[in-house]
Amino acid sequence: MNNIIKKFYIGKPNELQILNGISLDVSKGEFVSIVGQSGSGKSTLMNIIGALDRPTEGEYIFDGADISKFSDVELSHVRNKKIGFVFQNFHLISRVNAFKNVEMPMMYAHLKPKERQNRVNELLDLVEMSERKNHKPNELSGGQKQRVAIARALANDPEIILADEPTGALDTKTGRLVMDLFHKLHKEQGKTIVLITHSPELAYETDRIITISDGNIVNEEVKNGNI
Amino acid sequence: MGIFETIKLALSAIVGNKMRSFLTMLGIIIGISSVITITTIGKSIRATISTAFNELGGSEFYLYLMDEDEYSYYNGEESADEEGEGEQTEEYEEEEEPAEEYITEDDYFTLDMFERLDKEYPGHYKLAVAETVGSSKLKNFDGKDVGVDFVGATRGGMESYKIKMLSGRMISDRDSKEKKHTIVVSDKFVSEYFRADTDALGENIEIPIDLTGNTEEFTIVGVYKYTLETVKSLMGEAGRKTTPVFIPYITWNNIIGNPNDNIGVSVKVEWNSEENYEQEKANLKEFFDREYEERTGSVYIGSATEELGMIDKVLNIITLAISAIAAISLIVGGVGVMNIMLVSVTERTKEIGIEKALGAPNSIIRRQFVIEAVTICLVGGIIGIAAGVFNGVLIGKVGGPTLINVLFDGSDMIKFTITPSITAIIISTVFSVLVGVFFGFYPANKAAKLDPIDSLRYE
Numbered sequence: 001m002n003n004i005i006k007k008f009y010i011g012k013p014n015e016l017q018i019l020n021g022i023s024l025d026v027s028k029g030e031f032v033s034i035v036g037q038s039g040s041g042k043s044t045l046m047n048i049i050g051a052l053d054r055p056t057e058g059e060y061i062f063d064g065a066d067i068s069k070f071s072d073v074e075l076s077h078v079r080n081k082k083i084g085f086v087f088q089n090f091h092l093i094s095r096v097n098a099f100k101n102v103e104m105p106m107m108y109a110h111l112k113p114k115e116r117q118n119r120v121n122e123l124l125d126l127v128e129m130s131e132r133k134n135h136k137p138n139e140l141s142g143g144q145k146q147r148v149a150i151a152r153a154l155a156n157d158p159e160i161i162l163a164d165e166p167t168g169a170l171d172t173k174t175g176r177l178v179m180d181l182f183h184k185l186h187k188e189q190g191k192t193i194v195l196i197t198h199s200p201e202l203a204y205e206t207d208r209i210i211t212i213s214d215g216n217i218v219n220e221e222v223k224n225g226n227i
Numbered sequence: 228m229g230i231f232e233t234i235k236l237a238l239s240a241i242v243g244n245k246m247r248s249f250l251t252m253l254g255i256i257i258g259i260s261s262v263i264t265i266t267t268i269g270k271s272i273r274a275t276i277s278t279a280f281n282e283l284g285g286s287e288f289y290l291y292l293m294d295e296d297e298y299s300y301y302n303g304e305e306s307a308d309e310e311g312e313g314e315q316t317e318e319y320e321e322e323e324e325p326a327e328e329y330i331t332e333d334d335y336f337t338l339d340m341f342e343r344l345d346k347e348y349p350g351h352y353k354l355a356v357a358e359t360v361g362s363s364k365l366k367n368f369d370g371k372d373v374g375v376d377f378v379g380a381t382r383g384g385m386e387s388y389k390i391k392m393l394s395g396r397m398i399s400d401r402d403s404k405e406k407k408h409t410i411v412v413s414d415k416f417v418s419e420y421f422r423a424d425t426d427a428l429g430e431n432i433e434i435p436i437d438l439t440g441n442t443e444e445f446t447i448v449g450v451y452k453y454t455l456e457t458v459k460s461l462m463g464e465a466g467r468k469t470t471p472v473f474i475p476y477i478t479w480n481n482i483i484g485n486p487n488d489n490i491g492v493s494v495k496v497e498w499n500s501e502e503n504y505e506q507e508k509a510n511l512k513e514f515f516d517r518e519y520e521e522r523t524g525s526v527y528i529g530s531a532t533e534e535l536g537m538i539d540k541v542l543n544i545i546t547l548a549i550s551a552i553a554a555i556s557l558i559v560g561g562v563g564v565m566n567i568m569l570v571s572v573t574e575r576t577k578e579i580g581i582e583k584a585l586g587a588p589n590s591i592i593r594r595q596f597v598i599e600a601v602t603i604c605l606v607g608g609i610i611g612i613a614a615g616v617f618n619g620v621l622i623g624k625v626g627g628p629t630l631i632n633v634l635f636d637g638s639d640m641i642k643f644t645i646t647p648s649i650t651a652i653i654i655s656t657v658f659s660v661l662v663g664v665f666f667g668f669y670p671a672n673k674a675a676k677l678d679p680i681d682s683l684r685y686e
Contacts, residue, residue, distance in 0.1 A: 052584060052679050073588050080586020091581045091683060095236075105585045107232070152585070 018044045019055075020215040026160070026194060031186045033195040033206040041215040043164070046196045050085060050162045051078045063159055080108045084153030088165035090145040092137040098124070098148045099133040105155040123151040127181060143174030150181060160192045161185070167202065179205060233595050237602035251567045252607030254560020255662065258553040259608050259655045263615020264622070265549040266651035269542045271623050272630065274644045276535060279631075286499070287355065287387065288511060289529045292336060292492040294329050298525040330524040335489030338403060338477060340518055341496075348510060355495040357384030359462060360479045362469060363434050367420045374469030375416065375434065378461060379476035385411070385451075387497055388460060390473075395428045395449030402448075403475040410445035411473040413453035419470075436482055443482055445474065504532060557658065560607065561666035568600050568670035572677075579674055580682025593675035600667020601660055608659025616647050 018041045026032050036042040047053040048060065051067055054075075060068040067078055085091075092101050099120055106116040124130045127147040137145055146166060153161050163182065167175030179202065185191040195206055203209045204223070211219035241248040293301065341354040357380040364372050385397040393414055402409045410432070412420075417427045427450055433442045451457075453470055461471050476490055498507045508528055515526040572579070579592055627643025 047680055050584070073590075076583065076586050076588040078586075079584060083586075085584050087683070091577070091584070093578055093581060095240075095578075104582070107229070108586045108588075108591065156586075 018215055022217055028192050029190050031193045031206045032208045033203040034210045034212055035197055035200060035203040036212040037198055040213045042196050042212050046164050050083055051075045080105055081156050082159045084158040084161040086149050086153050086163040086166045088168040090149050092145055094137045097134050097136050101148055102152045102155060109156050123154050127151045142170050143177055146178050162194050164196045233598045234602055237599040251563050254556055254563050255604055255607035256611040258556030258560055259611025260615035261553040262550050262655055263612050263651055264618040265546050266648040267619025268622055269546050270648040271645045274646050286497055288496045288498060290494050290496055291527045292524045293527050298527055301527050334522045334524050335492055336494050337489050344514055351499050353383035353497040354381050355383035355387040355497050356381040356476045356490055357388055365434055368422050373419045375472045376469050378471050378473050379479040380473045383497055391452040393450045393452050397449055398473050398475050403477045406478050406481050408445045409448045411449040411451055412447055413451055413470045415453040415470045417450055557662055561662040564600055564603055565666040568667055572670050572674045576682045576685040579677050580679045583679035589675040593671045596671035596674050597667045601663030604659045604663030608656055612652055612655055620645050
């Protein structure tokens with residue numbers, strides 16, 4: 001089944017016009033990166049892609065529907081079921097342990113307790129964090145936290161994983177581990193991943209590199225061959 | 228997130244910061260415990276008095292013969308008001324007889340009246356007279372002194388004091404009518420006065436009735452069981468060396484030279500408790516109004532039920548007053564909860580952002596915080612209820628016996644029963660929840676409306 005994500009926006013609901021008419025699309029199974037410096041508008045773009053925000057003008061066709069006109073409630077459903085976030089600062093809930101963190105999106109999706117339990121264990125296995133599932137975030141290292149966050153992002157089997165500077169708070173070695181995990185998810189599971197980064201080196205690991213600057217797409221590169 | 232999960236999370240948050248939670252709940256705890264304490268005490272008093280009245284005299288009317296003025300005062304009528312409006316009052320007064328007449332002995336209650344009453348309503352009412360009228364001393368077979376307290380009584384009176392007869396009979400209505408010199412003595416008297424193994428029934432005894440050596444002869448027609456309780460309720464205290472003895476009230480009147488057959492201005496009438504209270508009272512009132520049409524005075528009818536009613540009214544007013552104050556405390560407590568919830572929302576801004584990013588709809592966020600507020604208030608309410616019951620029981624255990632001493636002369640028959648008011652407990656619980664919902668709503672709404680992007684950035 002073809003799953004094409006097409007976007008076309010102008011501007012942004014703020015006084016400053018941060019994005020000046022972006023148009024891009026992402027296909028199912030792609031590993032795409034969006035590169036730009038600070039202030040290029042990449043965060044804003046990510047917020048729109050991630051259905052955290054709506055464009056002031058334009059369309060956002062996601063999985064067959066134009067979600068740019070969706071209500072808050074509908075958007076929350078999209079975020080819950082179809083989008084998986086991985087943040088630079090992990091953004092785990094510090095009050096609960098790793099297991100519960102991964103479980104949370106499933107609860108909003110009204111999965112039954114048994115289903116949730118099985119799936120959480122599966123995902124923690126996938127990111128190799130099963131041993132620490134009862135640990136709270138403050139008992140985990142940066143890399144471990146990010147792996148839990150990735151497991152969480154996969155919770156409801158989303159259409160797309162949005163990773164915003166996922167290695168930004170990690171050292172080189174751990175950052176490497178995380179990138180390898182992304183590649184694994186892309187290759188072995190066919191996941192669609194959009195990576196936002198300011199680092200060209202990281203961007204070059206992906207299949208397609210979209211460069212953004214001052215609210216405009218200035219370049220688009222497709223790599224030949226895989227890593 | 229299921230509701231159960233949310234509640235568990237809320238509880239762990241409460242436990243996680245006990246001091247803060249406690250201070251937040253304080254207003255609620257104080258408010259609710261005050262209400263529960265006062266309602267427990269009130270209900271206990273009511274229950275105790277109600278039982279006591281039923282034991283001692285739930286089915287009695289007290290008839291008081293009063294002057295017009297006194298009667299109007301007791302009945303709360305306005306005709307005796309002196310602050311009338313000018314001319315109208317004067318006219319009224321001119322037409323009426325001046326209410327200057329006072330009751331004389333001729334107007335007192337008489338046995339005849341009650342005979343007539345019994346004819347009109349057979350079996351409904353029983354005159355219960357049992358008044359101490361004097362004391363005396365006799366010398367027994369050995370020359371030793373035996374002290375007696377005369378109790379002028381009717382059969383109804385002896386029955387109302389639950390006198391237990393060991394042999395013979397009580398004073399009868401016929402004794403009263405015929406002013407017979409019959410007497411009912413106690414077993415204590417018999418053992419003190421007579422030689423052992425004497426059958427006292429039918430014996431004649433001479434008792435001095437004044438200090439000048441005049442005596443009267445009485446025939447023993449019955450022997451009753453002397454108990455401390457009986458003595459206490461008749462005489463007001465126990466521990467006297469004398470023993471009560473019953474003679475017909477009218478006979479005593481006769482002896483001391485009172486020519487009338489009257490029985491005074493206040494009498495107790497037992498009514499058949501199977502009948503309807505209102506009806507019995509109305510019949511009685513109507514009868515005596517008729518009797519006293521020609522005579523001076525009016526008859527006021529009181530009963531334990533009325534007194535209970537008055538006590539009830541006072542208790543209700545007190546309970547309401549305290550509840551009003553407690554309500555203020557609850558409101559203050561609620562504001563405290565709202566304040567803490569606002570702080571909580573601010574503290575958890577990032578967390579809320581994360582939850583929204585993961586797809587939690589606004590309604591879920593809102594519900595989360597409302598449930599937290601309700602949980603705090605409910606826990607506070609439960610603690611308040613427990614504290615209130617504890618206080619109520621404590622005050623009851625300490626103050627109950629004192630109250631019984633005051634009201635019932637320390638009768639042993641009455642125990643102070645402590646009963647918490649279940650209604651108050653239920654209402655308090657519901658109120659706690661409502662306070663939580665009301666005061667939690669504003670912070671919850673704020674949380675729900677947070678922008679996820681800004682929240683995620685919040686440090």
